[in-house]
Amino acid sequence: MEKKKYTRRDFINSGARISAAVAIGGLAALTLRNFQTEEMVWQIDPFKCTQCGRCASNCVLPISAVKCVHAYDLCGYCDLCGGYFKPGVKDLHTGAENQLCPTAAIERKYIEEPYFEYIIKEDLCIGCGKCVAGCTSFGNGSLHLQIRHDECDNCNECAIARVCPSDAIKRVPASTPYIIKGDFIAEDKGKWENKA
Amino acid sequence: MNIKKKNLEDKTSTKKFIGKTPPLGGWGVVLIVLIALLVWYFASDPTQKFTSSDPGMDNRGKGNLITEIINIGEHFQLFKEDKESKLDESWPRFRGPNFDNISSSKIKLANSFSNGAGDILWSHELGEGHAGPAIYEGKIYLLNYDEELRADMLHCYDLVTGEELWRRWYNVAIKRNHGMSRTVPAVNEDFILSMGPRCHVMCLNRESGDFLWGIDLEKEYETETPLWYTGQCPLIDNNTAIIAPGGKALMIAVDCKTGDKLWEVPNPDGWKMSHSSILPYTFNGQRMYVYCSIGGIIAVSPDGELLWKTSDWDTNVIAPSALCMPDGKIFLTAGYGAGSMVLQLSETNGSYSTKILQEYKPKDGLACEQQTPIYWEGHLFGIMPKDGGLNRNKFVCVNPNDCTNILWTSDKESRFGLGPYIWADGKFYLLNDDGTLHIIEASTKGYKHLDSKVIIEDGHDAWAPLALANGYLVLRDADKMVCINIKR
Numbered sequence: 001m002e003k004k005k006y007t008r009r010d011f012i013n014s015g016a017r018i019s020a021a022v023a024i025g026g027l028a029a030l031t032l033r034n035f036q037t038e039e040m041v042w043q044i045d046p047f048k049c050t051q052c053g054r055c056a057s058n059c060v061l062p063i064s065a066v067k068c069v070h071a072y073d074l075c076g077y078c079d080l081c082g083g084y085f086k087p088g089v090k091d092l093h094t095g096a097e098n099q100l101c102p103t104a105a106i107e108r109k110y111i112e113e114p115y116f117e118y119i120i121k122e123d124l125c126i127g128c129g130k131c132v133a134g135c136t137s138f139g140n141g142s143l144h145l146q147i148r149h150d151e152c153d154n155c156n157e158c159a160i161a162r163v164c165p166s167d168a169i170k171r172v173p174a175s176t177p178y179i180i181k182g183d184f185i186a187e188d189k190g191k192w193e194n195k196a
Numbered sequence: 197m198n199i200k201k202k203n204l205e206d207k208t209s210t211k212k213f214i215g216k217t218p219p220l221g222g223w224g225v226v227l228i229v230l231i232a233l234l235v236w237y238f239a240s241d242p243t244q245k246f247t248s249s250d251p252g253m254d255n256r257g258k259g260n261l262i263t264e265i266i267n268i269g270e271h272f273q274l275f276k277e278d279k280e281s282k283l284d285e286s287w288p289r290f291r292g293p294n295f296d297n298i299s300s301s302k303i304k305l306a307n308s309f310s311n312g313a314g315d316i317l318w319s320h321e322l323g324e325g326h327a328g329p330a331i332y333e334g335k336i337y338l339l340n341y342d343e344e345l346r347a348d349m350l351h352c353y354d355l356v357t358g359e360e361l362w363r364r365w366y367n368v369a370i371k372r373n374h375g376m377s378r379t380v381p382a383v384n385e386d387f388i389l390s391m392g393p394r395c396h397v398m399c400l401n402r403e404s405g406d407f408l409w410g411i412d413l414e415k416e417y418e419t420e421t422p423l424w425y426t427g428q429c430p431l432i433d434n435n436t437a438i439i440a441p442g443g444k445a446l447m448i449a450v451d452c453k454t455g456d457k458l459w460e461v462p463n464p465d466g467w468k469m470s471h472s473s474i475l476p477y478t479f480n481g482q483r484m485y486v487y488c489s490i491g492g493i494i495a496v497s498p499d500g501e502l503l504w505k506t507s508d509w510d511t512n513v514i515a516p517s518a519l520c521m522p523d524g525k526i527f528l529t530a531g532y533g534a535g536s537m538v539l540q541l542s543e544t545n546g547s548y549s550t551k552i553l554q555e556y557k558p559k560d561g562l563a564c565e566q567q568t569p570i571y572w573e574g575h576l577f578g579i580m581p582k583d584g585g586l587n588r589n590k591f592v593c594v595n596p597n598d599c600t601n602i603l604w605t606s607d608k609e610s611r612f613g614l615g616p617y618i619w620a621d622g623k624f625y626l627l628n629d630d631g632t633l634h635i636i637e638a639s640t641k642g643y644k645h646l647d648s649k650v651i652i653e654d655g656h657d658a659w660a661p662l663a664l665a666n667g668y669l670v671l672r673d674a675d676k677m678v679c680i681n682i683k684r
Contacts (some may be wrong), residue, residue, distance in 0.1 A: 076374055080423050080513060080532070087533025090512055093251035104247075108254040114373050114423070116254060137583040138532050138565075 040171040042158045046144035046181050048168035051129035051136065055145060058160045059127070065151035066127030066160065068105070068120050071182030074142035077115035082138030083131035084108055084118055100130050122148065141181065149177050266368050268410025269398050271347070274362045278403065281334025283355060285665035288332050290380040290429035291517075292618070292664075295475050297570050299620035303667045304684040307623065307635060309649040312681075314633065316651065317668070318358025319678040320351075325377030325393075328616070328661035329670045329677065331355060332383040332402065336663070336670060338677065339390040341376040348392035350381065352405060355668050358679060362405045368394055374424050375674055378471075380661055382432040387452040389437050393425035395469070397439060399452055409455025411439075413469075418443035420468050422490075427471025427515055431485070433498065440487045440494075442469035446505075447487060447496045459500025465507075467491030470514040477520035480543045486518045488528060493518060493539075495548070504548035509537050516568040519576070525553065525596050531565025531581050533558065538599060554599055559585030561600035562592055566614040566659060570624075571596075575603070575640045577624065579612045589613065591626065593640060604642045610634075616661045616671075625682070627662060631655020631673045633680075652676060 044055070044066065055066035079092055084106050089098045094108055105124035109117045120143075127145060135143035147169075161169035172179065291297045306313035323341040330337045336353040342365065349365035370376045370393050381390040387408070388400040395413035400406060413419035419441040431438040436458060437450040446467060449458040468490035477486050477495070484495040484503050492507035511534040519527040520541075529536040538554040554561070558581050562569065569578030576594050580587045589611035593603045606612070613629030623646065624636040631652025637644040652658060655673035663670045667683030 078374070078423070082532060088511060091251075092512075093256075094249055094253040095251045096249035099249060104249050110254045110256045113257060114371065116256075133583075137581070 039174040041174045041177050043172040044145050045168045048166045050166045051133035054163050055160050056126045056128040058163050060159050064127040067122045067125045067148045069146045071142045074140045074182040083135030083143045268366050269407035270366050272364045275360050283334035283666045286332045287663040287665045289382040297618045299664050305621040306682045306684050308647040314649045314680050317679045324674050325375040326659040327377035328380040329663045330381045330383045331663045331665040337381045364405050378427050380429040382430050389430045391430045395419050413441045417441035429473040431474045472514045472517045475517050488514045506550045515566045516564050529564045536563045558583050562594045606643045614659045618662050631658045
């Protein structure tokens with residue numbers, strides 16, 4: 001029996017079939033991979049953040065998606081709060097001249113002697129981080145900045161991540177979109193995420 | 197046909213009328229628009245959605261309206277009969293025997309933590325706080341806040357064994373506020389003087405622990421207890437208790453034996469008590485008690501004369517005390533963004549005046565938030581605060597002639613917290629917030645780290661001043677006091 005000659009045409013046909021198979025397989029694998037890979041979102045690592053203020057000015061949104069959040073379990077509930085009061089104020093009252101926040105986005109509420117609670121009004125917060133710097137320098141660091149995902153456009157290349165001097169902004173899985181200081185998030189994670 | 201033509205003419209005339217709007221009508225429209233704009237301008241208020249931030253919006257309460265009955269020194273418990281100690285050294289007060297945080301002991305101390313140096317000899321659980329111990333010839337005195345009994349409790353321990361010899365206490369309600377206790381008692385041969393978190397002064401017989409007298413400064417002097425409670429460590433000088441209450445008196449002197457008031461310096465400007473402590477200082481042969489209150493700094497002679505005062509140094513929270521140097525320079529520093537100031541004290545014919553030599557923010561030079569720096573060999577040594585810029589939390593050295601010129605700093609990795617440090621046997625012993633003790637070679641030339649050891653496992657907020665006597669170093673974090681032997 002004469003052996004069939006492997007022609008150039010056969011070679012091209014085989015090559016085309018193999019290429020097609022590889023392409024289809026690759027495409028399927030890529031699709032499967034994309035299907036399986038979790039969506040990622042931008043977030044600030046509060047332990048790296050240096051409160052430089054660029055989050056307020058570099059976000060593409062008219063008002064930055066970066067907001068101050070408060071880890072209440074870390075807070076000292078101090079009368080003299082470094083995140084609320086400007087340095088050097090004499091009388092610890094709520095007058096505008098005393099407040100560090102340029103938009104009065106922190107509400108101070110008396111609880112009982114000697115404790116005060118500090119609540120962030122996110123609709124007023126512009127993410128400047130001044131309160132975070134004050135809290136970090138003089139307090140327990142319970143105030144920190146986070147990108148709020150109900151506001152963030154999740155740009156392909158985050159404008160504030162580009163200019164962050166401490167590389168504090170990174171991609172995190174969308175299923176755990178916040179990096180919150182303190183332990184309360186671990187217990188109360190569901191509630192927190194629902195607020196977003 | 198004619199009718200059609202007329203209609204056309206009518207239409208033409210209508211077109212003409214529309215095309216040529218009478219001039220008066222055009223101005224009318226403009227006028228109406230202008231009037232509308234004016235009405236809008238005067239009627240609308242662009243600030244109508246603004247809300248003002250006024251004092252009192254936090255609904256601050258009026259403090260504790262219930263008058264608590266406090267009987268200072270009412271309880272006593274003896275655990276063990278006193279026996280003569282062979283130890284002869286003392287660390288009898290805040291900043292030690294010479295008010296400088298420098299040990300004058302000749303005992304050689306460890307350069308490293310090898311061979312068991314730094315091993316814990318004994319420890320005691322304490323109420324949350326930052327009160328430091330005083331040591332007098334083999335005995336330790338500590339004003340603790342006992343959270344279970346809700347009491348200011350003065351403990352007397354044996355330095356070597358840690359055994360409790362006796363305790364005296366009185367009930368007073370204190371809530372957690374970054375710790376509760378935070379003062380060091382003053383001790384001499386005969387007396388122990390303590391000041392509790394809510395300004396209760398107590399004087400005891402040192403040997404027996406017998407109660408001699410007490411003063412409730414809030415009641416007697418209308419003292420406003422500082423934020424985070426009393427930080428002023430009381431002073432005994434020549435068997436006289438020296439206290440700075442604020443309120444009705446800037447400074448008072450009380451006979452330790454009788455409790456009689458010897459003098460009071462009035463407080464016309466209403467300056468308040470700070471966390472700072474009174475330190476004695478002798479300038480041009482004149483002894484004086486220097487104190488940084490909230491409002492200004494004062495100096496009072498031992499017979500109660502106000503020698504000088506200035507409001508140049510006035511910040512809302514002051515923990516470090518005034519560091520007075522031999523040439524009349526006074527280094528003042530505070531946290532919370534205040535920074536530092538150097539005053540020059542001068543005297544002419546018994547009249548004193550001060551002049552500001554340096555004043556700067558914490559990022560620009562030596563500043564300290566909690567501990568008072570150490571003055572040694574003409575230089576100042578301290579730990580920078582967290583808002584100290586590039587040098588934040590570093591241990592630094594400056595010449596007081598220019599405190600903005602940092603001569604050396606600890607390494608980039610060697611950053612510390614609010615913990616205490618002392619000079620002893622040519623070394624700095626520096627305790628970090630987490631209970632790690634560092635040994636640093638004392639030098640004005642550079643930083644040289646010798647060794648480190650975690651003394652208190654999982655320690656936190658280890659801010660209380662250290663006490664050292666006979667080679668025994670007593671230190672604490674927020675919850676625990678330990679004693680280690682650092683003899684070489």
